[in-house]
Amino acid sequence: MKIIMIGFGLVGQGLAQILRDKADELRSRQGFTARIVGVVTASKGNLYHADGLDIDGLLRAAESGSFASYPEDNQLRRDLEARQLIKRAEADVLVEVSPTDLQTAQPALDYCRLALKNGLHLVLANKGPVALGYRSLNAAAAESNLQMRYEATVMAGTPTLHVAEDALAGCAISAARGILNGTTNYILTQMEDGLPYADALNQAQALGYAETDPSGDVEGWDAAGKILILANAIFGSALTMNDLQVEGITKISQDDIAAAKANDQRYKLIAEVSADGGSVAPRRLPLNDPLASVGGATNAITFDTDLMGAITLIGAGAGQLETGYALLSDLLAIHRSSAL
Amino acid sequence: MKIIMIGFGLVGQGLAQILRDKADELRSRQGFTARIVGVVTASKGNLYHADGLDIDGLLRAAESGSFASYPEDNQLRRDLEARQLIKRAEADVLVEVSPTDLQTAQPALDYCRLALKNGLHLVLANKGPVALGYRSLNAAAAESNLQMRYEATVMAGTPTLHVAEDALAGCAISAARGILNGTTNYILTQMEDGLPYADALNQAQALGYAETDPSGDVEGWDAAGKILILANAIFGSALTMNDLQVEGITKISQDDIAAAKANDQRYKLIAEVSADGGSVAPRRLPLNDPLASVGGATNAITFDTDLMGAITLIGAGAGQLETGYALLSDLLAIHRSSAL
Numbered sequence: 001m002k003i004i005m006i007g008f009g010l011v012g013q014g015l016a017q018i019l020r021d022k023a024d025e026l027r028s029r030q031g032f033t034a035r036i037v038g039v040v041t042a043s044k045g046n047l048y049h050a051d052g053l054d055i056d057g058l059l060r061a062a063e064s065g066s067f068a069s070y071p072e073d074n075q076l077r078r079d080l081e082a083r084q085l086i087k088r089a090e091a092d093v094l095v096e097v098s099p100t101d102l103q104t105a106q107p108a109l110d111y112c113r114l115a116l117k118n119g120l121h122l123v124l125a126n127k128g129p130v131a132l133g134y135r136s137l138n139a140a141a142a143e144s145n146l147q148m149r150y151e152a153t154v155m156a157g158t159p160t161l162h163v164a165e166d167a168l169a170g171c172a173i174s175a176a177r178g179i180l181n182g183t184t185n186y187i188l189t190q191m192e193d194g195l196p197y198a199d200a201l202n203q204a205q206a207l208g209y210a211e212t213d214p215s216g217d218v219e220g221w222d223a224a225g226k227i228l229i230l231a232n233a234i235f236g237s238a239l240t241m242n243d244l245q246v247e248g249i250t251k252i253s254q255d256d257i258a259a260a261k262a263n264d265q266r267y268k269l270i271a272e273v274s275a276d277g278g279s280v281a282p283r284r285l286p287l288n289d290p291l292a293s294v295g296g297a298t299n300a301i302t303f304d305t306d307l308m309g310a311i312t313l314i315g316a317g318a319g320q321l322e323t324g325y326a327l328l329s330d331l332l333a334i335h336r337s338s339a340l
Numbered sequence: 341m342k343i344i345m346i347g348f349g350l351v352g353q354g355l356a357q358i359l360r361d362k363a364d365e366l367r368s369r370q371g372f373t374a375r376i377v378g379v380v381t382a383s384k385g386n387l388y389h390a391d392g393l394d395i396d397g398l399l400r401a402a403e404s405g406s407f408a409s410y411p412e413d414n415q416l417r418r419d420l421e422a423r424q425l426i427k428r429a430e431a432d433v434l435v436e437v438s439p440t441d442l443q444t445a446q447p448a449l450d451y452c453r454l455a456l457k458n459g460l461h462l463v464l465a466n467k468g469p470v471a472l473g474y475r476s477l478n479a480a481a482a483e484s485n486l487q488m489r490y491e492a493t494v495m496a497g498t499p500t501l502h503v504a505e506d507a508l509a510g511c512a513i514s515a516a517r518g519i520l521n522g523t524t525n526y527i528l529t530q531m532e533d534g535l536p537y538a539d540a541l542n543q544a545q546a547l548g549y550a551e552t553d554p555s556g557d558v559e560g561w562d563a564a565g566k567i568l569i570l571a572n573a574i575f576g577s578a579l580t581m582n583d584l585q586v587e588g589i590t591k592i593s594q595d596d597i598a599a600a601k602a603n604d605q606r607y608k609l610i611a612e613v614s615a616d617g618g619s620v621a622p623r624r625l626p627l628n629d630p631l632a633s634v635g636g637a638t639n640a641i642t643f644d645t646d647l648m649g650a651i652t653l654i655g656a657g658a659g660q661l662e663t664g665y666a667l668l669s670d671l672l673a674i675h676r677s678s679a680l
Contacts, residue, residue, distance in 0.1 A: 018510070018647065022510065025512070026510065029509075030509060030510070156648075157511075157647065157648050158648065158651060159503060159507035159508065159651075162503075162506070162507040163499060163502075163503065163507065166502070166506070166507075166676075167499035167502040167503065167506075167507065167669065168499065168669075169369075169370060169669065169672050170358070170362065170366065170370070170665060170668045170669055170672050171497075171665065172365070287633075288633065288635050289633075290630065290633055290634065290654050292633070293627075293628065293629075293630055293632070293633035294630065295628050307358065307497065307661050307662065307664075307665040308496075308497050308498065308655060308656055308662055308665055309655070309656055309662070310654075310655065311498055311499075311653070311654070311655040312652075312653070312654040312655065313651070313652070313653055313654075314630050314650075314651070314652040314653075314654070315648060315649070315650065315651040315652065316648055316649055321647050322647065322648055322649070324647075325510060325511065325647040325648055328510045329507065329508075329509070329510055332509050332510050336506075336677075337676075
């Protein structure tokens with residue numbers, strides 16, 4: 001499988017590491033071999049080699065901040081921009097791991113369309129094109145008998161979409177509700193342990209969970225983007241951000257948390273969706289709800305189904321290798337379906 | 341897909357109901373159509389019709405206790421025993437849903453071997469052949485390019501094996517531990533609420549969770565059979581029942597449970613396995629372990645992986661439709677892999 005990548009930040013580097021470290025195992029156990037033939041970035045430069053790039057060299061160059069230090073080679077090209085790479089590279093899959101923009105999804109959305117037009121499967125960690133362009137991308141992919149996969153966009157490599165779409169294929173899912181943002185769950189868990197909101201947020205920032213401007217997390221927008229993606233995947237709905245009621249955790253006080261505790265309840269930022277619409281809001285859950293037991297930066301999702309009742313999946317929601325693994329699991333799914 | 345079934349108890353009838361009630365949805369959404377062409381039972385009789393049996397008629401006859409009341413038809417045969425049916429039926433899959441025998445796995449094990457020899461995929465709810473004959477069946481299936489699937493044997497239709505084998509295919513699983521027996525989890529949950537062991541057991545029996553002779557559940561053997569199946573699936577190990585340390589819940593007193601509670605812990609009957617071996621035993625879990633929050637007859641499993649850390653799956657572990665769905669999910673997986 002020949003891969004081109006747009007973006008080569010932590011997550012893209014995570015995938016590259018895994019492909020390098022697991023090469024033997026993936027070959028022997030899954031019959032899977034992959035080469036990264038091209039990488040385009042906003043700040044490090046671009047690289048293309050038809051025979052495949054050297055992953056060690058790629059990771060070292062990325063660490064140095066620029067692909068200028070990647071070893072020279074006759075057939076190496078440094079001049080191909082994203083559109084040129086998508087059109088000219090001999091490749092099977094575009095891995096889109098550039099930063100998410102939930103306002104316009106651009107330029108990634110255009111790149112994805114171009115990739116499908118050029119016969120490339122799509123694998124995304126970038127939430128933008130999936131949250132905002134799902135319907136048109138999905139239709140274009142189906143038309144060309146190509147796959148669009150995006151396990152990395154919801155709960156990193158915890159197999160949320162795999163379970164919803166494949167493992168539960170014969171069930172009707174009527175609703176999904178979950179803890180889809182690790183930063184806010186970490187903050188709420190710390191508040192439960194007695195920390196005021198501001199201190200818990202500081203701690204989350206110090207640990208690298210929350211960004212300097214934490215509003216995307218604490219006001220619920222990150223969780224909203226993810227539940228939107230799930231809604232589209234499960235219900236084929238054409239929901240947009242405007243259809244969601246979104247409230248974050250900024251108004252939750254320690255008094256609120258104490259009041260919940262006194263009633264054997266616990267506050268969680270719950271993203272939920274059904275065929276009728278969705279929301280993100282702090283909810284008081286009874287302690288025997290599996291979601292109530294999910295502490296720290298861990299994520300979780302409960303699917304309500306017709307035949308199986310509630311099915312809950314708990315796992316990592318972020319992390320370099322965890323998100324890199326999500327990309328690998330999508331590549332393996334494409335490999336399995338085209339190999340058979 | 342043409343299906344023959346050995347056994348037609350509650351679980352087999354559950355599958356038949358689902359195939360009937362979801363026929364349109366399965367056709368339109370999954371491109372899947374299935375006919376049950378033959379059924380062999382120990383007490384109700386046998387039926388075979390090359391064009392497919394009428395599911396309503398089949399369910400009504402099963403309810404009456406005998407297939408004698410199934411409507412007559414020129415091409416209907418009532419004389420084919422299991423071996424004859426496997427050899428002569430034009431079919432794609434054998435669904436083995438006769439009662440589990442963890443001592444010998446017979447006669448189901450021989451039927452499974454014969455089915456593979458005759459080009460049939462295998463789907464099992466019967467734990468015996470998987471727990472005791474995994475290696476030879478798996479090798480025979482691989483040799484003939486056939487599939488052996490057994491989602492129903494562990495946690496009913498909660499996609500335990502699907503997650504372990506497909507969704508986590510690129511991860512190395514180092515260990516699995518879970519609550520794999522709903523009856524004992526129900527009893528422990530009731531004891532936690534103050535009921536003595538004997539009363540909790542009586543209640544479980546009244547609800548149909550526990551059998552009249554509850555020893556298979558309360559002494560840990562049911563959970564042991566399931567963790568053995570998981571061990572074989574995950575590690576390709578050749579563990580047998582003798583390799584497992586098995587202890588049930590019969591020695592757990594209310595004092596034990598109170599002592600755990602005082603330490604913010606909770607007793608659960610935990611089945612666990614790694615490449616080195618496995619065990620079933622009551623364990624005291626801290627309340628923040630996701631498995632500790634699993635109450636009543638619900639089941640759960642945690643996989644420890646290299647790239648994703650811990651992944652936990654919580655869902656039903658029994659039930660007619662829940663186990664019937666497990667069989668459907670295996671049939672769909674076979675359909676997907678042969679359709680592509």
